[in-house]
Amino acid sequence: MIEQKARLLIVDDNKVNRLLLSRSVELLGYSAAVAENGRIAMQLLGDEPFDLLLLDIEMPEMNGFEVLEEIRHDPSLSDLPVIVTSSVEGVENIVRCIDLGADDYLPKPVNQVLLQARLSSSLENKRLRVEQKQLLEKFATTEVAQDLQKSGFSLGGKRVYASVLFCDIRGFTALSESQSPEETIELLNIYYTLMFEAIDCHGGIVSLMIGDGLMALFGTPRPLQNPAQSAVAAARDMLAMIEEFNLERVANSNVEIKIGIGIATGEVVAGYAGTQQRATFTCIGDKVNLASRLEAHTKVAGCEVLVDGVTQDALREHDRGKPILQVSFKGFSDPVDIFSL
Structure with a gap:
């Protein structure tokens, strides 16, 4: 006792x-x-x-x-x-x-x-x-847990300035079909362990996991001085960790894995969505949709990380990406300036 x-x-x-x-x-x-x-x-x-x-x-x-x-x-x-x-x-x-x-x-x-x-x-x-x-x-992530303990739970959201990061494994469906379910789950467990570490180290939280994909937030619920810089730093660490992980996979005669990352920055609505019985901390807004579109477009552009113009402008000079021709995305009336890191 x-x-x-x-x-x-x-x-x-x-x-x-x-x-x-x-x-x-x-x-x-x-x-x-x-x-x-x-x-x-x-x-x-x-x-x-x-x-x-x-x-x-x-x-x-x-x-x-x-x-x-x-x-x-x-x-x-x-x-x-x-x-x-x-x-x-x-x-x-x-x-x-x-x-x-x-x-x-x-x-x-x-x-x-x-x-x-x-x-x-x-x-x-x-x-x-x-x-x-x-x-x-x-x-729940540490930040969400602390937010709940400090403020209590209530459905609803508020407008905040944040960076949204989407990431997934390239060709995951084909990869999972070529190996046993146990191997697939073990791969996902390692993948999420590495991604969570990189995101957490730079002040972000993982708010959504679907299969091999995840959405991370920087700047909410814990404010950050420069959410875009933090998100990009996390993305670089994610890539570095996958690179090291691939050395081990190749040594064990497994195929390498590749990831794509999209980051968008701006005003979003963040808060608890769901019901009184079951809810999650998440965010909605054009920037969430844009980050998802950018992640998907990495396959088309043949690069690992794509960011929007707001993210690009918030970065230190040596961290900024190379401009890519404007792209028209579904759900957006005007072409979007995007940059490859």
């Missing part, structure tokens, strides 16, 4: 209180460390992990209210349960503690039976929160 292994930090300026609380929690099967004021407590919380904080209010240098404020603004401590143990009277003080993020309040002198119940409940709630976060991160 997590309660039997939990490590608690007791913060109280009174030495006798620290000793009595330490003895109480150790008799309950926990381990305890102590701090004599809030400043020392925050130093300890920054240096080592704790499972729960027992916090006094009236202390010199940094009181309990100030500690709660610090914890509330520190993302690394967002899952830390805090139980206030104080002789400060008044409902308004208890309400203030709860408003600042405390999980519970125990008046002094602390009742042993109540202490056991509150510790068990708070640690169980922490375990459930951690499990929920881990489960969420299995089915």
Whole structure:
């Protein structure tokens, strides 16, 4: 059980209180460390992990209210349960503690039976929160998971400036028909592992996977200073990883794989689409359609990466691509300027 292994930090300026609380929690099967004021407590919380904080209010240098404020603004401590143990009277003080993020309040002198119940409940709630976060991160990217935890879930979207990247494996259908299903799944697993790594390293998220294709977003839900530059940097890493992967494939007498990438930049509508029961973070707009068209056109143009004019203009000089004659794409009334990296 997590309660039997939990490590608690007791913060109280009174030495006798620290000793009595330490003895109480150790008799309950926990381990305890102590701090004599809030400043020392925050130093300890920054240096080592704790499972729960027992916090006094009236202390010199940094009181309990100030500690709660610090914890509330520190993302690394967002899952830390805090139980206030104080002789400060008044409902308004208890309400203030709860408003600042405390999980519970125990008046002094602390009742042993109540202490056991509150510790068990708070640690169980922490375990459930951690499990929920881990489960969420299995089915959503880190950025989307953080967005959900910070803002909550609601269907709808907002206009944002972002870069959209589409990528797929050339000739994948023919390749999959020439090998066993197990080999195809293994290839896809490796492919996605490599692509996810490149995209994640440059601040992007993968919002859609269909077969061998994927759509990645740069600039939403996490803002980026230059989404286009980040998307192109990711594309270059994707190509470099595929090149290294092909060395291994050739060594094992497998055919090389090739990928095509299309990138478009501009205003899109991003948010959660679907139903209350099942939804995904995605984006829509002309730039999404254009990125998809550019990726498909890489086969026609005989190049690996195509970008639109907005992406081209946002790149550093040495990263810019070579212009290709304007192309008319389905769904677009005017020809589009495109560039090959």
